[in-house]
Amino acid sequence: MKEFVEGSHAIAQIVQTCQPGVISAYPITPQTHIVEDLAQMVSSGELKSQFVNVESEHSAASVVLGGSAAGVRVYTATSSQGLFYMQEVVFNIAGMRLPVVMTCANRAISAPINIWNDQQDSISLRDAGWIQIYAEDNQEAVDFHLLAYRLAEDKRVMLPVMVCMDGFILTHGMETVDIPEQEKVNKFLPAYKPLYKLDPAEPISMGLLADPDYYMETRFAIQETMKESIGYLSEISAEFKAVFGRDYKDMLVEEYQTKDAEKVIVAMGSVCGTIKEAVDEQRAKGKKVGLLRIISFRPFPYARIYEALKHVPRIAVLDKAVSLGAYAPIAVEMKAAFYGKKNSPKVISSFVAGLGGRDITLESVEEIFRRLTAKEVNSDFIDLKPELLKEEYGK
């Protein structure tokens, strides 16, 4: 049913239809509205689930780890510092192959403290063994939760999935969202049956010591499963289309005006809405520009991206995160995707924008197209305020 609704509320509604048996979370801006709504639903009886109140994100992640290990569908959501506080458990969940689904309301990282949006939090946990998908708008954010549970619980996958949605821009943005009906959800997402579970009648141990004789194989298996998941994403996306009518193609990337483009911006998340508008404006002026939106950041679809962009002469990679002291995170992957290949763009320039919630406007996007010249640049910051910068400490 279509509703004009806040992003967070839409997420709570879709999680309700997924009927997780255990929910645990600790409130943190801008994730709070999601779990507040879910707590309300559990309290009023609309959602039959155990909502475990905890004293920290480390405990919240541990509770959903335990719930999933005991064989039920689980849900948690967090953001920024909360995700970092969960980090240890985040790696454990993947290592134990537990199909946890988490919403990450993307937010900047301290210090200095900043509650606004960028994507540094989830990107910093890119190596954790979680599948990471990034939504552009709230309809996608809602739909991706269904896809996330299907993918995570697929017996060939059994990996946790992080659905990333830009904090405030999506979580607090009001949009018309078609929230799938319970019957359709039941058709698409059957009840969860675990591969293994903690059961006193049949005791097993999970996640315990693996000495040098065993550890490497657990990592290799996740790496292989990640690669295989690239195919499963499009498979599950096709099933999603058959039930709900919305088509996310291969769930890896979205190509927008890239076919004959001479300049393409590569980006991820809600900023792609702004970039599409900028692309339309430039196209109206006869400029051949386009956008490649990355949906799946882990697994990273190298081959798919190569095919999509191999004939584009100039690429601008827009990162809303940094790897301080190195190339920006998406830029690294993009350069790797083309290294040593026969056809590749002449220029892959990297731009950093929108950190800590600084608006990425149509002008910012135009500025990126302007700076995308024959001379390659790396981690070029957009919309910097030079007047705030000083050369000497303490002045």
Place this chain on the structure above:
Amino acid sequence: MFGPLTVKPLESKGDKTGSWRTQVRPYYLHKDCIACKMCLLICPEGCVSGKEKNAFSVDYTFCKGCGVCADICPKKDIVMKPEEGEQK
């Protein structure tokens, strides 16, 4: 694809933890033993066996030489002795 994920009870016997022992191993003197079973219960590897007085023994395939059995023995009937040159 999956690697090793779960372990059933006793399956960890595959890990020959005795190979971790480097310096000392417990010796049961079999003089003052009262069969209190404290050594058997406290052993983190569960590698002590026995029922009768002065008849308890250690499976050195799994004993890591941690010494808690000798420490807890109320009769000081277990002593830790240096490994005699043998590398286990």
